[in-house]
Amino acid sequence: MATQVLMPALSPTMEEGTLARWLVKEGDSVKPGQILAEIETDKATMEFEAVDEGVIGKLLVAEGTAGVKVNTPIAEMAGEGGAASAPPAPGGAAAAKQPPAPMPLPQAVPAAPAPVKSPQAASPDWPVGTPTKTMTVREALREALAEEMRSNDRVFLMGEEVGEYQGAYKISQGLLDEFGPKRVIDTPITEHGFTGLAVGAAFGGLNPVLEFMTFNFSMQAIDQIINSAAKTLYMSGGQMGCPIVFRGPNGAAARVGAQHSQDYAAWYAQIPGLKVAMPYSAADAKGLLKAAIRDPNPVIFLENEILYGRSFDVPILDDFTIPFGKAKVWRDGTDVTIVSFGIGMTYALEAAERLANDGISAEVIDLRTLRPIDYDTVLASVQKTNRCVTVEEGWPVGAIGNHLSATIMTRAFDYLDAPVLNCTGKDVPMPYAANLEKLALVTTAEVVEAVKSVCYR
Amino acid sequence: MAAKKPPETSNVSKDELLHFYREMLLIRRFEEKAGQLYGMGLIGGFCHLYIGQEAVVVGLEAAAKEGDKRITSYRDHGHMLACGMDPRGVMAELTGRAGGYSRGKGGSMHMFSKEKHFYGGHGIVAAQVPLGAGLAFADKYLGNDNVTFTYFGDGAANQGQVYETYNMAELWNLPVVFVIENNQYAMGTSMKRATRSRTLWERGAAYGIKGEAVDGMDVLAVKAAGEKAVALCRAGEGPYILEMMTYRYRGHSMSDPAKYRTREEVQKMRDEKDAIEHVRELLLQGGHASDEDLKAIDRDIKAVVNDSAEFAKQSPEPDLSDLWTDVYA
Numbered sequence: 001m002a003t004q005v006l007m008p009a010l011s012p013t014m015e016e017g018t019l020a021r022w023l024v025k026e027g028d029s030v031k032p033g034q035i036l037a038e039i040e041t042d043k044a045t046m047e048f049e050a051v052d053e054g055v056i057g058k059l060l061v062a063e064g065t066a067g068v069k070v071n072t073p074i075a076e077m078a079g080e081g082g083a084a085s086a087p088p089a090p091g092g093a094a095a096a097k098q099p100p101a102p103m104p105l106p107q108a109v110p111a112a113p114a115p116v117k118s119p120q121a122a123s124p125d126w127p128v129g130t131p132t133k134t135m136t137v138r139e140a141l142r143e144a145l146a147e148e149m150r151s152n153d154r155v156f157l158m159g160e161e162v163g164e165y166q167g168a169y170k171i172s173q174g175l176l177d178e179f180g181p182k183r184v185i186d187t188p189i190t191e192h193g194f195t196g197l198a199v200g201a202a203f204g205g206l207n208p209v210l211e212f213m214t215f216n217f218s219m220q221a222i223d224q225i226i227n228s229a230a231k232t233l234y235m236s237g238g239q240m241g242c243p244i245v246f247r248g249p250n251g252a253a254a255r256v257g258a259q260h261s262q263d264y265a266a267w268y269a270q271i272p273g274l275k276v277a278m279p280y281s282a283a284d285a286k287g288l289l290k291a292a293i294r295d296p297n298p299v300i301f302l303e304n305e306i307l308y309g310r311s312f313d314v315p316i317l318d319d320f321t322i323p324f325g326k327a328k329v330w331r332d333g334t335d336v337t338i339v340s341f342g343i344g345m346t347y348a349l350e351a352a353e354r355l356a357n358d359g360i361s362a363e364v365i366d367l368r369t370l371r372p373i374d375y376d377t378v379l380a381s382v383q384k385t386n387r388c389v390t391v392e393e394g395w396p397v398g399a400i401g402n403h404l405s406a407t408i409m410t411r412a413f414d415y416l417d418a419p420v421l422n423c424t425g426k427d428v429p430m431p432y433a434a435n436l437e438k439l440a441l442v443t444t445a446e447v448v449e450a451v452k453s454v455c456y457r
Numbered sequence: 458m459a460a461k462k463p464p465e466t467s468n469v470s471k472d473e474l475l476h477f478y479r480e481m482l483l484i485r486r487f488e489e490k491a492g493q494l495y496g497m498g499l500i501g502g503f504c505h506l507y508i509g510q511e512a513v514v515v516g517l518e519a520a521a522k523e524g525d526k527r528i529t530s531y532r533d534h535g536h537m538l539a540c541g542m543d544p545r546g547v548m549a550e551l552t553g554r555a556g557g558y559s560r561g562k563g564g565s566m567h568m569f570s571k572e573k574h575f576y577g578g579h580g581i582v583a584a585q586v587p588l589g590a591g592l593a594f595a596d597k598y599l600g601n602d603n604v605t606f607t608y609f610g611d612g613a614a615n616q617g618q619v620y621e622t623y624n625m626a627e628l629w630n631l632p633v634v635f636v637i638e639n640n641q642y643a644m645g646t647s648m649k650r651a652t653r654s655r656t657l658w659e660r661g662a663a664y665g666i667k668g669e670a671v672d673g674m675d676v677l678a679v680k681a682a683g684e685k686a687v688a689l690c691r692a693g694e695g696p697y698i699l700e701m702m703t704y705r706y707r708g709h710s711m712s713d714p715a716k717y718r719t720r721e722e723v724q725k726m727r728d729e730k731d732a733i734e735h736v737r738e739l740l741l742q743g744g745h746a747s748d749e750d751l752k753a754i755d756r757d758i759k760a761v762v763n764d765s766a767e768f769a770k771q772s773p774e775p776d777l778s779d780l781w782t783d784v785y786a
Binding site: 006008009010011014032033035041044045046047051070071154156182187188190192193194195196197198199200201202203204205206223224227228232233234235236237238239240241243272273275296297 | 489492493495496497498526528557558559560561562563567568569570571576577578579580581584586587588589590591592593594595596598599617618620621622624625628706711712713714715716720727782783784785786
């Protein structure tokens, strides 16, 4: 039974190669694994092995021939022995068939311009008449954790100093006492390891809440967050889920220098498979963290050390959650839309107040989540005000504001009366000196200036 | 590696030997077929064959029970076949077709089966090590007696996250068996060019983890070591390290010219240490099977493998709408 030996593909990109040398001659008996020939690819000279045993018939391509296309017959081979050792024909119909056509590339832009919903007024996240209490962001986060741990015993908190130390920033204060060391787990300082371990626990059916003492340390573990947590559902064709929350303070604190002052919003918001929340108020911190813990997907939950101590009204409700992908309009306005999130809201709201004194009416939108982003609320507002300024603490290159600008240009170009301006942190590592640090961060004055610029005032 | 042992048939049944023979042969023939399909352009990208290392997964699976988990690197085809995943689904994933385990979206390095407790298939060297400890953490948290086999190679053994994981696994007594498949080459770098450590399993001692080196070309030795490790883990005395001394006959991947070792070295391993030949001799010398019996098995395996290849060729490519599915649950 004669079969053909075909020119093999020996690298992911190889289409043709040079048959450098035959190591067998016509009439030779060969065994599986025996080297038949040396083949030069674009990267290396490779040895080409026999798969089955047999006798080499005619050599169809001479030594030294260049440009031999993959799947070209290069030799004939006769099988040996009985049916058991008869080689399955590597050639034939399958070899003649063209390789599968490559899949079309994903579209860079998610959708064509679509109609945008009519502008909406500010809408409260809880029913009118609901009693509220004043809480700090810190207390709200703690309450969210405790409530979710009470309602689902597969939820556990893991991280450095979350237990006996009561939390480096005291978010987990008291949780060890209530839930015990099985569910409030102190780890060694080992971010790469414990992040992978927690992702594995999520694969195994648990709902981990992983605290990074600050998100700066998540860079030690970013491979596990992106390659393991975010992509596995897709790579498994939908079989494997990863219900995990990565949370901790993000962005600049104060005077901690370049390695501890960094905003990861744009980094993580780029990753399909992750969800990203970055709350500003205590109510949003509570409602979004509860939603994050219940979410079947991996969630990056970006808190802020400076906001931890700020107080806000939080509704008194048995089960208060905020859905992902729904922005909050903090202030209605008609002249310009200011879009921000997280601590950037501090500057956005302060700027709006000052601008009001100058007779400029700013609508202020808090995105609250960066993946998904509530484009509709932003676009509806821009269609009303015809101007937009974005505010964030992160760096200017590849910023969330850049993405919003592109989206607004793509979907609401005709509504714009001025270019969208992005207020961001400066394009430098965070300096330590107090005066320089202040200069590096985005400021209320810069937001005011940007708004006046787009209003041509 | 120890010299070839004389046949030991006293404590192993004929059925078990035949099972080992079949399972190892299935992996080898499957991988040979995968190599062939790669050469034909039907399998793309990276394709890491397991040929030579078959005894490791087959021996350890013999020590596992239902509910135990396994997780490994990108050299994963053997692990999947050994834990009972369907060769058709594995091969169709290699060809990127809708009939594959990940519906064509994972490929050779990224396959999973919740049903068979196979947690991948991971493309980043050593990333599966903390993940495996996390699976074991989940089982301990849930209070069952399952064990997780966490496989990695001698190359992965030099990644820092392995030792972060060792530390936590011992600290929390996780029921995880760390299986180091020491095939002697981390891609093209031999172990002696990568470390001054004499062995890899002894590194566990720094964290208080016990372990041992095992002749990974001897399926019976592998099974015995696996049973011991699993028993310790089930008794709450995990983790445990098994360093399987093994050898891959093929290159690191299909595009590896393997110039870092001699042809003679590979041939010597094949001639003197081959795991399948070892069991074949035990079967023949023990009078458990005739040449004809084994040929019949060979024919059966070839039929299974050819069927999987045919399925993998015929299965359609994924629907274009599948590009957008499974990003979020």
